[in-house]
Every structure is written in structure tokens, then in C-alpha cells.
Amino acid sequence: MWIQIFLLNTFIGVLLIEWAWKKTKPLRQRKPELEAQYPAFARFDKWNKSIYYLGAPMIIPKVILAVITFLIIWTSMSLITLGQKYDDFNAVHGWRATLAKLVGKFAGRALLILVGLQITYEEIDFDYTPYLGKDYKKNQKLPPHTPSAIVGTGHSSVVDNMTMLRRYGCTFVAKESLRKYPILGTCLTGQGMIFVNRGGTEEERQRNIDVIVRRQQLCEERGDYVLQCIFAEGTTHNNKFTLPLKRGAFIAERSLLPVCVDFKSDQIYPFHDTKYLTQLLILKVALFFQIKCIVKELPVFLPNEYLFETHKDKGKERWEIYAWAIRDALSIANKKPKLDISLSTKLEFETQLGYRKPIKQE
Template identity: 25%
Template sequence: MESNTQKPAAVQPESDAHPLLKPDPETPNPRSISAVSNPTIEEEMENKYAAFVRRDVYGTMGRGELPWPEKFLLGLAVVFLVPIRVAAAAYILVFYYLICRICTAFLAPNREDGGQEDYAHIGGWRRAVIVQSGRFLSRVLLFVFGFYSISETNRGFNADGQFDTQFTTEEEERPGVIVSNHVSYIDILYHMSSSFPSFVAKRSVARLPLVGLISKCLGCVYVQRELKSSDFKGASVVVSERIREAHMNKFAPKMMLFPEGTTTNGDYLLPFKTGAFLAKAPVLPVILRYPYDRFSPAWDSISGVRHVIYLLCQFANYIEVTRLPVYNPSEQEKEDPKLYAENVRRLMAHEGNLVISDIGLAEKRVYHAALNGLLSER
């Protein structure tokens, strides 16, 4: 069904009149970047890799020099707050694992080509318990991590065809996939608490203790790069099939994709991969922001361990969520996934007040290597 919803005029992904960052003719060498340590080089790096620059009080890579009051508060949190949160999170994880174990007892997982297996296609009370308890416990886990309240806005269209933050309506079509900007691993917990969708994950996740079974109950699509046999169905094909299934069948598990492919500092929107748009189904765009005063929950240029510790040490964290109307692709967008992806990206950037960036995961790795080189020289 085609929607009459007004959308921004179609644009070609290749043309960008005002690109934020123009790619260099050659990929920069991390060693050459880190060879010179001076303010000029650092300023150039911050301009070039702006989407990954960390600007909170903890400084570059979370390794900046902290004032004594901040160190004192951090020490108190490590001693008193972090143990409580870690224990509570572990209890919630084990408790939900037991729920999933009971609900999947004596059942064989749904199996697809390429070794895909999940429990997301079971029905009845088992699926209801898995989904409802999963959503509730995900929200409890967010509360444990300091996300006590979440600001959520549903946007619709007013009579003039313009976005109206106060207007909501029943969706004309069920979206095949939810697409969201990617800022932190906390994004996953939020989406689990909101809609309990299926994600794309590495195959190794399915074998992890506790988390492996939970990922199968979510219906995750596993990426298995090591399989090259002729009967192996690539992850993109499986994802497209699952998106079509979710679009056509309201009882099918929802799909959730982060088309940027990596995390940013939350102020930028990277180029979208086309995986979420190949199925030609409507998408539901969701925009996440993490306001902060001291520590930014964005997982940009900081190590995972350091990020988790600082996040648990911060007493209160915040999420702002904006849901846009379901985006129904035009015939031109259906035939051109890159155009479809680019138009959705520009819409999300406009409505979320995000800056469009031309860099991606490759540049992020170069930036991290350069930062490590600069910091190691000090």
C-alpha cells in the first residue's frame, strides 16, 4: 500500500553539496598520524573525525586528567555504587536466562539455511512470556544503569503534511524493520525494552553462556563469514526475508538494524548501509540522543571496559527517543536501495538535528589508532 505521506524530495546518494568531511585520496597511515604529537595535529584530527570525538569531562578516549572533586566522586561510586549495579545486573541476566530456559524447554529452535536458529517463531504463552518479561527486565536493567526516566516522542504529520510532534496516528502499514542511529550498546537495551526486536549478531554470540540463549529468543540473525558453501544463505538474504516476513505478518518477530554499522558520539549520522532497505519494505526510523553533564554514554573513542565503569559510576543517565512515522518507499526508492537509504538518513538527520558525515568504520579505526599513538607518546 502506497502512503500519501509527504517526504523530502528524493536525492541521489552520490551528490552532497556540503559534505562534512571529504575523503582523502589515500587512506591515512595511523603511524604517520601518530608520529607528530602537537596541538595542530590534534585539531586536524578532531575536525576530520568529528563524528568520533569525545567532548565530556573525561576527555579523549576517557583518559583525560580529572579535577580532584571528580576523582573523589568517581572513587565513591566505584566503592559503593558499582558493586550494587553489577550485582543487580547479573541477577537480572540470570533470572531472564532461566525464564528463557523454561519457556524453550523440550522445544527445538527454528532452523534456517546457513545454521540460523532461533526461538522467536514459537507462539502461544511461551512467546508471550519471553517477550513481555524481556521488555520489562530490559527496562529494569536500564533503571539499574541509571536511566531512571526516558523521554519519548512520537512524531506524525499534521494537516499541512509537516511533522507535528503532538500528532500521533495508527500506523497505516506495519514496518518491516526498525532503523536507528547507533550511539552505544545501551541502544540495544532500549530497543529490547521498547519493541523486543531481532538484531544482527556475530555467530559467536549464540555460543556465549546465558546471552546465547537470550539472543536466540530475540531471533537474532547471525553473521557467519566462515561459511562459504553453496547452500549457505548470506546474512543479507536472511535479513531481507525476515524483514518481508515482519512486514507481511504481524505475529512475526520484528527486525532492528543500525544501518551506520558502528557507533558515533551521538551528534552525527554516518552513511547508511543498504541491508535494511533491500527488502523494499517500509521502515520505522528511530532517533536516539543521550544528553549528559559529565560522562557521555556514547561509545565513540573510549574502550569498552572504561566505558562500562564510567557509565556505572554516573548516578543518573538520560535517553531522548524520537520515533518518526513509518517511511513508505516510492517506486524509485524500491528499485534503488542506495537512494532509499540516503533519503531515510537525510530525514533522520533533519528531524534529529544530526550532522551528516561522510566517514565510517574504516576512518574510526584509523582515528583510534592515531589517538593511541598520540597518547602513548605523552
């Protein structure tokens, strides 16, 4: 009987691989001219179909384990938030936040194992003298609880979130609609997720900033809230560049922990593709730790007046100067050159590929 179950399980796995391989054919058809025009979104996977068959027997068991993992997380978060009502300005804190961090670390570790990812964390003793001035370490006075948030670059997929969860048990910024999802909404609320309405009105965008600033204040002054991780580039890309950083993390001028993510693979990379997310996930699950992730952590950065005065040519507003310094440091530490593009550039790229309908010109 067990042999029949194994064979059936393997057969289903092979069918899923065949389906995923067929659907991702456009990704294997390179478009050099388009990739040269949009270098931050070009893929550079190495496709070898035979290697995925080796992982075919593991696809269904991993899916089952993933479902069990989510149920454990949901049960834990339901108990943590039992009898409480939370919103963006009143997030989980105190002993509940401590438990939420532990659940988050468990979730990150379990999901990374299921995805089959090797991960390495490196602490880099980066010198901030060019930004903060000579003897800045002696002169600065860090707040009671640092950092106020984690600010990351190199965001390419949901795998990045897992790596941050595994190490920090942190929370993130997510779109408002996820709050209402069954099970997932409870898990995210219990983790202290900040929900925002992306692309909303000016009033809604300002509210998003106010929520982030308030959470930074609470984390830095009290230390009993779940730390937020902000991927400040505002979009996903292929991890080859350091893109401009959005203002949210920098408005408050509080201490930040700069982190950059890098990937190496001899097969497919974990980069998100909006049209082939499910298919790429199936192929990733079939791999045996061929994808390597390196997370580089720099020291806590606390801005000072030396930064804003010496580098005032780097931005019209103070947050722009702060963002420039963090971006520059992460670009150097991760050895990823800067590339000045915006989210609209990615939308143009996806339109060129046929993922999105062209915007009608009035």
C-alpha cells in the first residue's frame, strides 16, 4: 500500500512539474533588448528540467506540511490575540508581542525549510564616518531600545520576508485587503502587521506614514512591540541593483537597522514574477537547497546633524538625505550598484511582456 501511495504521490508531483514547466516557457525565452531596457527586472535563471523530477515525491508532502504550519501559526496567533481588538495604531504589544515574535521566528524557519533555501546571516562592521562624521560612535547616544525598525533592500520575493521572520520575528507593511483574508488576516494581525492602502488618496498615504512613524516611536521608546521590517525600495526586482528608497522609514529620523538580501542559485532564482508566481513556487519546492540566501546586517544607524548639514546637497528634505545615506551604505555593503527607477518602470516592463493591459491615453 505504501508503495502505491508513494507512486501516486510522485506521479502527481511530476504532473505539477510538467504543468509549471509548460506555463513558464515564456520565462525561458530571453528578450535581450527588453532586458537591456529594464535591467532591474530581467531574469537570469539556469533551467534544467531533469533536476526537478528528483524533487517530485516531495512536492505534495511539502504542501501538506505548509498547510499544517499555517494552521499552527493561525492557532497560536488566535490565542495571542484572544479577547483583544487591534488596529494599526494599537498593535499587539507586551508579553503578547514577545510570543508573536517567537511564532514569527518559527514560521520563518519552517517555511524556509519547506521552500528548500540555504540561508546565511552576516553582521558587517560598516563604518558610517562618511555620513555621521568622525568619532560618531563616541558622540552618539542611542535610544533605550534600538532600532526603531529594520530597513531592507534587495527585495525580490516573499522569501525575503521569511528570512527576516526567521532572524527577527518581525512584522511588515502589507496591503489593506489582506486584513480581511480568513486565517491569513488573523496571523498578520497577531504579528502586528501594518496595513496600508497602496496608491490611495493623499490623506490615506499620509495616514500610512503616520502609522509607520508611530510604530517606530513605540518600538524605540518602549521596546515591547514587534519590530517592523520595511523594504524601502517599494517594489520587487531581480536583486542586482539598489533602487531609490521611499520616505516611510525615514520621516521620523529614528534609528534604523540596515539590512540587504542577496541570492545565489545554480537553478531558478526566487524572484517574483507576477504572472507565474504559483508555477515558480512549485519548481522552487521541488529543489533541494540549491538556492542560497545571504542576509547582510549593518550596524544600527542613527542620523545626526552632521549628516543633514554635510550632505544637504543629497536631497531637498531631510528624509531624502537620510534615505540617500542608507541606500549608499547598503549599495556598498552588498556590492549592488544604484539604479534610479520607480514602480512605474516595473509596470511598463510588465506591460511590454503582456502581463498588464496598456494604460489608455485620454
